[in-house]
Amino acid sequence: MNVLRSSRTTLLLLAALAARNAAAQGAPAPQAPPAVDINAELDEFISTDQIQAASKRVQDVASAPADVVVLRGSDLKAQGYRTLGDALGGVLGFISNADHAYQGMGMAGVYTLGDQNTRMLILLDGHALNSPAEVGSSKLGEDFGIPLELVDHIEVVRGPASSLYGNNAFQGLVNVSTLFAAGDSQPGFLGAATAGSGGLGELWAAGSVPIHGAMASLVVSGFRRTGTAQDLPELQDAPLPANADAESRQSAYLYVKGSDWSFAGSFLSRLQRLASGPYGSIAGDTGNFYENRRLSAEFKWEPRTDSVRWMFRFFGDRNTFSDQFRVAPLETFAPAQPDQQTDVDPDRSLGLEAQGRANLNGHLSLTFGTELQYHRYFGAYLDAQGAPSVDTEVSYGIGNTYLEANWAPTAAWNLVGGLQRADWIPGRVASTIGGVEQDAPKESISRLTPRLSVIWKPAAGEVVKAVFGQGFRFPTIFERYYTDEATQAANPAIKPEVLTSSQVSWSRTWTSRLTTHVAATLFSWQDAIIPGSSGDQEQYQNAPDAKKGRALEAEAAWRHQGLELSGGVGWYDWTYQGAPLENSSRWNGVLKAVQRLGAWSLAGDARYVDGRQSAGTGSAVPANWTLRASLRWDTARCWAQASVEDLTNSRRRDLVAPEYSPVTWMAADGRALRVVLGVRL
């Protein structure tokens, strides 16, 4: 078996490297270090971004075989971003999409309508929040659950990264490092209260205490929003009631960090009411809602031998999605006794990852490992009387075996090559429709994903990269196996979609104050999974042709004393079958500013997203600006912050997925004000 063979190869490699440890002990000849410009070297040193996401090991960003952006915690605080999606929306090429159920995010100027971020892998302290079953969560809005005040930094890989991470690292990868994991946590307590427009309120508290040589940190948080009145002219002239858009969330995160081990456990529960009435439910009825519950635990052990760093990770997740819709079979609005439909979709999983990182002779380093996951999904659709009319049970395994080599023959050159083998192996697959069990075909999916990068540093502070990478996304359980017999058909033969990216970039630090970055990228998106039809039923299928994309991006950052300015402009051109791709934006721009003065900081950002259109409905949204500003006063013991957002400039709208039909777009929340008061003990 190929999977077993690749795993055996990994084992042989581990054994060979372990044996090699004993031999690699040579004393170098003493010599005087070459003279360096101390001030220039120190300035470069403290400005060197350190990342782990690109190659699953710590490296400086210039040596990473990918296009990586680092969002630092100090900037996140100064800008007053509330959600992970807010922060990522300020990264060039990212476009957010709001449907008042989940915060969606697209990259390189394109977002797939209805996608709950299955094409972007999101990690919290290295633990994947995405579920291969995709049971309804975006991870980017209030369903992230960790206050950004507690984030040390965010690493954003712009482009596919499946050669190490496998499924979901399709358009990009986001790794959020909390203060507990990335930093050197000190004992203490902090907490904050937030109040804002739309009836927004949040309370959170976090504490860290030393326990037997380890540092244990706990965050608990509660959030509620009474909602905003939705204006949906396709449904009715008057705005829908605000409380039909209400949202609430409770979350907790425990992180215990030892000398070479860590444990992370998280819980999150979120309820979002659905004013827009998706799937033909009654618009404005407070009985429509999505509910997500996520529970996860991970133990990580990172021992070391002389020249190999090991990492063993054991993890388990439970993702549960449920929804409830109030449906009027014959009328559109407010029937006397609406029917109620309920859907419950839990996915449980257990997994492990074993990884080794070896530096063989100072010039060649290897990262190798294997990750295995076992999942069990059981979803049920309840009819109007509460009886299960359809259920689907799928147990499946996911394998991810990878090897990456980094060869630096001289200080100026890095060559990085990698290869990953992924497997999706079904165990039990069965659907019960109307009391009759139906077995579905059980076809495994395997694929190889390569990576190749050439990194050239012609001079200090200058980097040229040529990066080739691929991302893939297995079909979700819904896309492959979901059927209700009447309107939706399963498609067990559906293939994973693959995104190939080829990029050339040039980064230069002109002075200690000014840096620039330009990049040109070609994309080919093959076998895209799209809604289609099979006979008179709907069915997810692979697109017959590839989506093609081109991107040109230019960014600059400038700092002087307490002022930091950064920004960029991106041009994107996506086509499918010769026509502009749905919901793709040609121009994207972002400008950020932070001015620090003692305990005070004043920050703001402006974002521009070009107009987009929907291929299916012909609906379009115009180009729009998003403006934010935040004033913060921060001392050792407390902080206070006021933030304003203007999302209504140019009537910001977002296109939405077909399930909202006849609604084709929704407006953003509008102008918002938030005030935060925090304390540290």
Next chain:
Amino acid sequence: MRFRNLIVPPLVCACAQLPAGDLAAPTLAKFLRVLLQATALKGVACPDKELAGELTNLGVALDPDAKMVWADSPADVARLAKQGRLVVCGTRGLLASGASLAVVAEGGRPAIYANPKAITATGLALPDSIMKIVKVAP
């Protein structure tokens, strides 16, 4: 079931328990080279093989008896500090054990924490270029 064939448990290995640093070895090596230059010291003792390899690539002399030493365990830090050596480490918590400087990652970038008492005990004076970027550990 085929999934069982995926189970590969490479879990058995004899491992010395050394905490990993927060910064990439090439980045740490560059800092140690600057620190050597700034303090006019001649070499560094470094038991970490990966970091030692990077130091060698930068032309830094490795000397087990050097005044400056990289250490990453509380016992080593305490022992070496008692010898009056300039102990540099990668964990802020080791400053309490007597390390002079801790080079860590904060907000995704390097940060340096200093233990003034330990630095004074070494008899060395760090130049202003270093001191202006270090943070003093509480």
